[in-house]
Amino acid sequence: MTELAQIGVTGLAVMGRNLARNFARHGYRVAVHNRSHAKTESLLADHGSDGTFIGSESMADFVASLERPRKVVIMVKAGGPTDAVIAELVGLLEEGDIVIDAGNAHFPDTIRRERELKEHGLHFVGSGVSGGEEGALNGPSIMPGGSPESYTTLGPILEDISAKVDGVPCCTYIGPDGAGHFVKMVHNGIEYADMQLIAEAYDLLRQGLGASAGEIGEIFKTWNDGDLESFLIEITADVLAHKDAETGQPFVDIVLDQAEQKGTGRWTVQNALDLGVPITGIAEATFARALSGSVPQRTAARAGLQAHTAEWKVADREAFIDDVRQALYASKVVAYSQGFDQIAAASSEYDWNIDRGAMARIWRGGCIIRARFLNRITEAYERDADLPLLLADPYFADVVGNALAAWRRVVAGAAQNGVPTPAFSSSLAYYDGIRAERLPASLIQAQRDFFGAHTYRRVDKEGTFHTEWSADRTESDA
Numbered sequence: 001m002t003e004l005a006q007i008g009v010t011g012l013a014v015m016g017r018n019l020a021r022n023f024a025r026h027g028y029r030v031a032v033h034n035r036s037h038a039k040t041e042s043l044l045a046d047h048g049s050d051g052t053f054i055g056s057e058s059m060a061d062f063v064a065s066l067e068r069p070r071k072v073v074i075m076v077k078a079g080g081p082t083d084a085v086i087a088e089l090v091g092l093l094e095e096g097d098i099v100i101d102a103g104n105a106h107f108p109d110t111i112r113r114e115r116e117l118k119e120h121g122l123h124f125v126g127s128g129v130s131g132g133e134e135g136a137l138n139g140p141s142i143m144p145g146g147s148p149e150s151y152t153t154l155g156p157i158l159e160d161i162s163a164k165v166d167g168v169p170c171c172t173y174i175g176p177d178g179a180g181h182f183v184k185m186v187h188n189g190i191e192y193a194d195m196q197l198i199a200e201a202y203d204l205l206r207q208g209l210g211a212s213a214g215e216i217g218e219i220f221k222t223w224n225d226g227d228l229e230s231f232l233i234e235i236t237a238d239v240l241a242h243k244d245a246e247t248g249q250p251f252v253d254i255v256l257d258q259a260e261q262k263g264t265g266r267w268t269v270q271n272a273l274d275l276g277v278p279i280t281g282i283a284e285a286t287f288a289r290a291l292s293g294s295v296p297q298r299t300a301a302r303a304g305l306q307a308h309t310a311e312w313k314v315a316d317r318e319a320f321i322d323d324v325r326q327a328l329y330a331s332k333v334v335a336y337s338q339g340f341d342q343i344a345a346a347s348s349e350y351d352w353n354i355d356r357g358a359m360a361r362i363w364r365g366g367c368i369i370r371a372r373f374l375n376r377i378t379e380a381y382e383r384d385a386d387l388p389l390l391l392a393d394p395y396f397a398d399v400v401g402n403a404l405a406a407w408r409r410v411v412a413g414a415a416q417n418g419v420p421t422p423a424f425s426s427s428l429a430y431y432d433g434i435r436a437e438r439l440p441a442s443l444i445q446a447q448r449d450f451f452g453a454h455t456y457r458r459v460d461k462e463g464t465f466h467t468e469w470s471a472d473r474t475e476s477d478a
């Protein structure tokens with residue numbers, strides 16, 4: 001008789017199929033299922049030799065093929081499809097079984113699902129998984145939430161299949177209920193910022209130097225040998241070197257310039273607004289995608305707005321390239337610093353006790369934002385686990401301080417020459433804002449009190465005050 005499977009995966013599109021193969025390659029017996037059976041058949045036909053798979057056409061057979069406590073990984077489209085799969089599973093599972101949603105769920109959905117499944121005696125683990133198709137197969141970064149009890153059973157298996165950096169798994173317990181999916185959401189927000197910053201660097205080099213896509217690809221390749229070393233820089237160099245087979249044009253030139261999104265960046269920004277955390281780099285990156293897709297507005301603007309006609313004449317090519325590199329690095333530190341602030345704020349708001357140093361550690365490998373400088377972030381949180389601002393950690397304060405002059409030259413040059421750099425510019429504005437001795441927010445408070453009696457606090461004494469603006473302008477305690 002065939003032994004029961006140790007873990008099951010339902011949802012066998014690119015991610016689920018490769019996660020199932022990853023489990024099998026690590027020696028686990030894996031039950032596999034997909035709504036349309038053809039995907040199960042093709043996995044078994046093409047990759048059956050990876051290990052031991054038990055394929056089922058029905059959900060009931062799939063559940064019956066698992067040993068107890070059953071561990072079922074759901075890897076389907078987020079939202080309604082995940083709820084549909086859970087509804088089907090609930091009637092088939094038994095007390096103590098563990099359901100793992102490894103898709104990109106919105107964390108409030110995860111909180112709700114965990115509560116609902118608890119009523120059935122089931123553990124629900126909302127887990128972020130990052131690394132795309134290749135990471136799912138060869139080792140992703142995994143961010144599981146849910147109960148600590150479920151991690152005791154599940155953790156060793158997930159750590160086993162995750163990426164490793166210096167032998168350390170890129171997987172750790174994140175925190176209760178929605179914490180895992182929250183952290184994955186912010187990871188994706190940072191991913192948006194990182195991608196936008198890289199795109200702006202590309203545009204600056206293209207417009208500032210008149211460099212070709214291939215030449216810029218070569219520049220990115222050299223950057224990947226230094227502090228900027230990361231998966232996204234590496235693949236960008238590859239993309240820029242690629243030529244379209246049909247036209248012979250650089251591939252990047254034949255792709256429509258309208259960036260899409262599935263929603264994790266938007267959720268990150270929505271949540272930051274709720275928590276009051278300024279994640280300006282991530283927000284600008286998300287809005288930059290929205291701007292690129294604003295077709296009627298772009299058409300009207302191209303027809304009706306003055307163009308910047310003068311050519312940008314960069315005097316010193318090598319100096320400019322290095323300025324852009326430094327500005328990119330500094331802006332990237334800002335984006336990560338803001339993302340870590342958001343995690344800290346959510347951890348305190350939802351009582352999740354998230355260890356930010358551990359997040360940096362598990363993002364060093366496997367995931368889309370993996371980068372050399374995540375080692376530096378890990379070290380910063382090792383120095384001070386309660387660091388109030390990553391940007392102000394002595395290491396980062398120093399490197400960003402050293403890049404400051406270059407950063408200002410790049411942002412000023414872009415503004416003078418009509419090159420849009422929303423993420424570079426907003427990150428620099430954040431740097432100047434967060435370090436300012438005094439901000440014009442005092443004037444905003446005064447205006448609010450003037451038109452709406454909203455009150456203000458004073459720099460020289462405790463309390464809340466209001467000025468009678470429309471009468472004799474006397475001040476009273478509010």
Ligand SMILES: NC(=O)C1=CN([C@@H]2O[C@H](COP(=O)(O)OP(=O)(O)OC[C@H]3O[C@@H](n4cnc5c(N)ncnc54)[C@H](OP(=O)(O)O)[C@@H]3O)[C@@H](O)[C@H]2O)C=CC1
Binds near residue numbers: 011016035085102
């Ligand atoms: N692609 C990526 O790089 C990454 C994706 N993710 C997340 O992982 C999850 C899976 O992603 P991906 O592999 O790209 O696949 P998709 O997001 O394209 O989802 C396709 C899968 O969902 C199933 N599905 C859709 N609707 C239903 C439904 N109503 N009931 C049951 N099953 C349904 C499909 O089944 P069928 O074949 O029958 O249509 C198929 O297995 C998503 O949540 C995604 O956001 C996370 C990290 C990276």
Ligand SMILES: O=C(CO)[C@H](O)[C@H](O)COP(=O)(O)O
Binds near residue numbers: 261263265
């Ligand atoms: O989760 C991921 C990587 O970590 C996915 O690739 C993500 O879905 C990409 O997001 P979008 O489609 O919004 O650009």
